[in-house]
Amino acid sequence: MATALIVVSTTSELVRAAEQDDAKGGRDHPLIQRFDGSWMVGYKFNEWEQAMFPTSMAVKDGRWADPVMVEGRVTKAVYTAPGGKSSLEVFRNYEQALVSAGFQRRFSCESQCSTLYYAMRKDDAYVSGMTWAKGYLVTPSGSRYSIDAGTATAEQGRLWYGTLPRGGQQVHVLVYTSVANNETTNMAATYIQIVEPKAMPTGQVKVDAQAMDKGLKAEGKIALYGVFFDTGKADLKPESKDQLGEMAKLLLSQPSMKVYIVGHTDNQGALEANLALSQQRAQAVVNALVTTYKIDIKRIVGRGVASLVPVASNVAEEGRAKNRRVELVLQ
The missing domain is CATH 3.30.1330.60 (OmpA-like domain)
Incomplete structure (x- = not known):
C-alpha cells in the first residue's frame, strides 16, 4: 500500500486540496491533519461540548450501547480523499499515523460496521451544526452529489477510536472512513471527531x-x-x-x-x-x-x-x- 501523508503533530503545514475551498472556518486539528490532497467538506468546532465514542459493536435502540461520554473542546470534520484512493488505504494511513503518534486503540471495527455507522448517524446528530463546503462531489462520468451528512456512508465503513495522554488527561479521537456517497464517486470519505477534555467555564451566568x-x-x-x-x-x-x-x-x-x-x-x-x-x-x-x-x-x-x-x-x-x-x- 502506498502511504499518503497524514501528519499527527503540532508543527507541520496543512495540506490543502487544490482549487477547492474548505468548509467555512475549517482548519485541520494540530494533532491529526488530513490525508494528502483531501478536501474538508464539513467542519464544526465547540470550545466546550459533549461527544460520544463507541466501546463495542453493541447497538441499543439505534444508538451505541455504553458509549464513552467526554466533555471538552470538540472538533469534528468530514473529508473526501482524492479520486482513486480507496477507503481502506485512507483508513490504514490514519490508523498508522495515530498509533505512531502514541494513541492507544480503545475500539475498532474492520468489517460489517454498518450498524455502528447508522447508530452514529442517528438523526444526523453526529454532524449537527456542521458548516459545509460549497460545491459537489463529481463522479468520473460527470454526475454530481451533494455534500452533506450522507457524504460518509455505510459502504466499506471502518472505525477506529483511541486515546492519547496529554497534560494529565486523555485526548479522544474517532476516525471513520467509507466510500463517499456511493461507489460511482470513486472517492473515500472520512469523519474525524476529536475531544480534548477541559473544565467547563463556570461563573459565566449568575443565578438570579x-x-x-x-x-x-x-x-x-x-x-x-x-x-x-x-x-x-x-x-x-x-x-x-x-x-x-x-x-x-x-x-x-x-x-x-x-x-x-x-x-x-x-x-x-x-x-x-x-x-x-x-x-x-x-x-x-x-x-x-x-x-x-x-x-x-x-x-x-x-x-x-x-x-x-x-x-x-x-x-x-x-x-x-x-x-x-x-x-x-x-x-
Missing part, C-alpha cells in the same frame, strides 16, 4: 433571584457558581458582586426565609484543610450579605463541608470544577 427561588422550592437547595475566591483563599473576589446582589434580592423579598450558605471544595488537598477553607468561604458570604446588604444575621448560617458532598467525580478537572461551589440551602 427568581431562579434561586424556584430551585429552592423544587430541591431545597441550589448551586451557585458566580461566587469567586482565589485558590486557597477565603476573600470574596469583586466578580462575586452580581451573584451576591441576587442572593440579597431573594432574601429581602422573602423576610421569613432562612438559609444555610454551604461551601464546597474538590478533593485536592487534605480534608481538614478543605473543611476549614470551605467554612471560611461560607462565612465570608454570610458576612458580605450581613454587612453590605443588611440581611439579618439570624436568617443565615454558614457551613463548610469540603469535598464530602460532590456532585461529580473528582477524577478529572471538569468534575472538580463542578464540585467547587457555594450552595444556598433552605433551613
Whole structure:
C-alpha cells in the first residue's frame, strides 16, 4: 500500500486540496491533519461540548450501547480523499499515523460496521451544526452529489477510536472512513471527531433571584457558581458582586426565609484543610450579605463541608470544577 501523508503533530503545514475551498472556518486539528490532497467538506468546532465514542459493536435502540461520554473542546470534520484512493488505504494511513503518534486503540471495527455507522448517524446528530463546503462531489462520468451528512456512508465503513495522554488527561479521537456517497464517486470519505477534555467555564451566568427561588422550592437547595475566591483563599473576589446582589434580592423579598450558605471544595488537598477553607468561604458570604446588604444575621448560617458532598467525580478537572461551589440551602 502506498502511504499518503497524514501528519499527527503540532508543527507541520496543512495540506490543502487544490482549487477547492474548505468548509467555512475549517482548519485541520494540530494533532491529526488530513490525508494528502483531501478536501474538508464539513467542519464544526465547540470550545466546550459533549461527544460520544463507541466501546463495542453493541447497538441499543439505534444508538451505541455504553458509549464513552467526554466533555471538552470538540472538533469534528468530514473529508473526501482524492479520486482513486480507496477507503481502506485512507483508513490504514490514519490508523498508522495515530498509533505512531502514541494513541492507544480503545475500539475498532474492520468489517460489517454498518450498524455502528447508522447508530452514529442517528438523526444526523453526529454532524449537527456542521458548516459545509460549497460545491459537489463529481463522479468520473460527470454526475454530481451533494455534500452533506450522507457524504460518509455505510459502504466499506471502518472505525477506529483511541486515546492519547496529554497534560494529565486523555485526548479522544474517532476516525471513520467509507466510500463517499456511493461507489460511482470513486472517492473515500472520512469523519474525524476529536475531544480534548477541559473544565467547563463556570461563573459565566449568575443565578438570579427568581431562579434561586424556584430551585429552592423544587430541591431545597441550589448551586451557585458566580461566587469567586482565589485558590486557597477565603476573600470574596469583586466578580462575586452580581451573584451576591441576587442572593440579597431573594432574601429581602422573602423576610421569613432562612438559609444555610454551604461551601464546597474538590478533593485536592487534605480534608481538614478543605473543611476549614470551605467554612471560611461560607462565612465570608454570610458576612458580605450581613454587612453590605443588611440581611439579618439570624436568617443565615454558614457551613463548610469540603469535598464530602460532590456532585461529580473528582477524577478529572471538569468534575472538580463542578464540585467547587457555594450552595444556598433552605433551613
